[in-house]
Amino acid sequence: MTGVRFTLDGREVEAAPGETIWNVARRVGVAIPHLCHLPRADYRPDGNCRACLVEVEGERVLAASCRRVPTPGMAVRSASKRARRARRMVFELLLADMPEGAARDDSGIFAQWAREMGVSASRFAPETARPAPDLSHPAMAVQLDACITCGLCERACREVQHNDVIGFAGRGMEATVSFDLLDPMGASSCVACGECVQACPTGALLPKSVLDAAGRRAAPPAKEVASICPYCGVGCQVGFRVRDDRIEEVVGREGPANAGRLCVKGRFGFDYIAHPERLTKPLIRLDGAPKDPADCLDPARARRHFREASWDEALERAAQGLARIRDGAGGPAALAGFGSAKGSNEEAYLFQKLVRTGFGTNNVDHCTRLCHAASVAALLEDVGSAAVTAPFTAATEADLLLVIGARPTENHPVAATFLKDAAARGAKLVVMDPRGTGLDRFATEVVRFAPGQDVALLNALLHVIVEEEIYDAAFVASRVDGFAELRAHLAAYAPEAMERLSGVPAEQVRRVARLYAGARSALTLWGMGVSQSVHGTDNARALIALALLCGHVGREGAGLHPLRGQNNVQGASDAGLIPMMLPDYRRTADPVARSFLEELWGAKLDEQPGLTVVEILQAAERGEIRGMYVMGENPAMSDPDLAHARAALARLDHLVVQDLFLTETAALADVVLPGSAWPEKDGTVTNTNRQVQVGRAAVPPPGEARQDLRIIADLARRLGLDWPQLQARDVFGEMAQAMPSLANITWERLERENSVTYPCAAPDAPGEAIVFRDAFPTPSGRARLAPAGLSDPGEMPDAEYPFVLTTGRELEHWHTGAMTRRARVLDALEPAPTVSLAPAELRRLGLASGQRLRVATRRGAVELLAREDPALPPGLAFIPFAYREAAANLLTDPRLDPDGKIPGFKFCAARLEPA
Ligand SMILES: Nc1nc2c(c(=O)[nH]1)N[C@H]1C(S)=C(S)[C@@H](COP(=O)(O)OP(=O)(O)OC[C@H]3O[C@@H](n4cnc5c(=O)[nH]c(N)nc54)[C@H](O)[C@@H]3O)O[C@H]1N2
Ligand SMILES: Nc1nc2c(c(=O)[nH]1)N[C@H]1C(S)=C(S)[C@@H](COP(=O)(O)OP(=O)(O)OC[C@H]3O[C@@H](n4cnc5c(=O)[nH]c(N)nc54)[C@H](O)[C@@H]3O)O[C@H]1N2
């Protein structure tokens, strides 16, 4: 590749093929103003604002340098008098229409350049009447008096995030930014990703959190700390902008998983850490105060049962209670710990080490059990490793994307932008889900099927691929075992035979099978719809078989990607917060692994695998587990069949909860320890793409709240372990010794590079984004095609409970609502619990949207507001589990998948009636 030589202000420079004059100038340190141009790869240069005009020798008109690509020998003058005067004129004209002669964002790109060029007043009179501000959205202020119609917001909304809300109404001088059909922003279909706000050069769009009373952002941005978003497994790199120890604004940084983009939670959901209900002192339950599950309904009520205590007293009380049980009749097996996928890798590692060596049991688990446990079981069985084989950004190279049982536009919104990018580029997109999803409008095929019938659908696809011999025969021959058995098994699964169960026309199954098998490279992404089922492992087996059969693993643009949920669920699992596995998935029964860690930790390890999340609570209800330590989890909201789960927690002799808030779980505790929120700590997290990323403390914890890492170590010492007080970087060092997967990743390297993918072959090599190119990490090096059979999807509807109830999430809320219901913007966007139903079902019940409805199952009942949702099929009702006043999990069924031990959160029988 040879570059193009030309001169810039008399200096010889070279442009890469396709590189614009503006980009070359920036690279060599020549500053040219820009407004409508955002120097990010995903923003197309538009050249409409003329702020970047330069003179090209021999050309009559000035050229927009953001778009113009140089030709050999071209002489470009960026600083000629003519170019400078033209650019000045552009700024003056724009300024004429702005309030008080300046932009609304004094730190924005427009104001910076205006200052730089010495343009502070305009010779021109305002052209048009100033539009009134639109303050209808809880998060963003629209003040179009400062708008220069540069179009960046439209590109942000349409081309970068593919949300298609912002457009231009009117023509020429009258053109104005509009949301949908000239709706107020707050009433539009805007999903509040804030991409437009981040792109706007003038402050016409600003986050409300930075505005002064006059609607301006006055001072330049305060300190910006580079960290990671605390919400989902995408792992967006963020900048926390801090003033006076308060986060004022969050901006997207260009991390490998987000390329500068964020979603509503990451950008606007940060103020939970400063909510008045934040715990700032340790609490101890008053002697004799009853543990009443009804307190879970109202933390304020629960608070009366506690008194504040010193850290010394609280830690001593916490440790003594655990030690008494450990050393008593039940022994270590009467103790258990739930660690956190919301904390750092270092915390997760120390937590499991504390339970294994300080409690003396493997009863340690975390929310992964309620999440991808079934996927993990199937992946370990079939390909030998549970992490993704390709990052979601492999969508860029894929020519087909299959998304099943996941709604990335709501739950992994920034990952969704990459999928939408791929579809816009021409990749095929197949979406399979019982409910309509936000990706449907980008899809080539939308396969709506009956809930719980994944095996029927997937086996039918497999049947067609085998029958029509369109599988990847070479891949099957060289890389996988079990083909003959699978083929025999599939004979009974013709799409015509499965149609009755899955509801999918055989013709569509055949079409999709050919599409998927015929793709050059397909990326297979899935979520909770596959995993959270009493036969979730079978669902995942069938899906994995589909990818293996077609050879869609271990190549560019191909791979298996179970979208990981929590910000650190990949890392917490890797670090060993799993009852049957030590760090790096080595079985507790493996004597080599045990003795290696016994040496490193200087402690004896139990070879018996421990109990899982739901099993632990069931054992607690039977009185077999007597003491628990729960950090950064809220099982009194997130576990199935809450009446029982809460009774189990209440029955414990000793419960220690370490959280940010007096959660529904903490309401049942004996000791509550106030921990640190993510923006308050240093530490690493591992995202869904296997990227280990580093977060840095931006603000201190409030009051007497302490670093989680320190609390774990303090408890360990009080339980008799000889642990020094370590910083995150030191713990990372020990962790890297315990975990071969972290080879060649050091704290120093992470500080330097912010993100490194594991596995990584050398200290200076990039990590391996795509794995299993030549072999699978199984004893034979080959993968396994595992046949999956049909079984009931769970508790079947009947005359008494005729509906199927499914549960899950909304864009704005995080799980049990502990964080997001305490984030002002998010709570304002989704303030109340709802049950969504197909319009026809709503009519049948004689209800309209917004009316109260009672939903009952064999386990409990809740009341919530009805919401009409045409994306739901008849017979299916959806409830998000974020609302304590109508906790979805009072309704759900605790039956477990036999292999993954995951409950079927997506399916149980329910009755609906007007309240
Ligand atoms: N906004 C937000 N984002 C989140 C979270 C959050 O709480 N809020 N949580 C994070 C976590 S931990 C996780 S695990 C992820 C989860 O992210 P997703 O996997 O997207 O989770 P859900 O929305 O629970 O369910 C996904 C889909 O499963 C479908 N489904 C229901 N029944 C079936 C079925 O029988 N078969 C199939 N194939 N599909 C079915 C539902 O219709 C839904 O579209 O999200 C993460 N991101
Ligand atoms: N009905 C139904 N139930 C479900 C699901 C479903 O789809 N339907 N999905 C399941 C899934 S996939 C998951 S992952 C689980 C999630 O279940 P949980 O993990 O129990 O839910 P969260 O609300 O994320 O709980 C996190 C807790 O950690 C606290 N926290 C946050 N950051 C920190 C920190 O830095 N330090 C400390 N000490 N605490 C912190 C929060 O305040 C909160 O109380 O829910 C499961 N339950």
Ligand SMILES: [Mo]
């Ligand atoms: Mo999850």
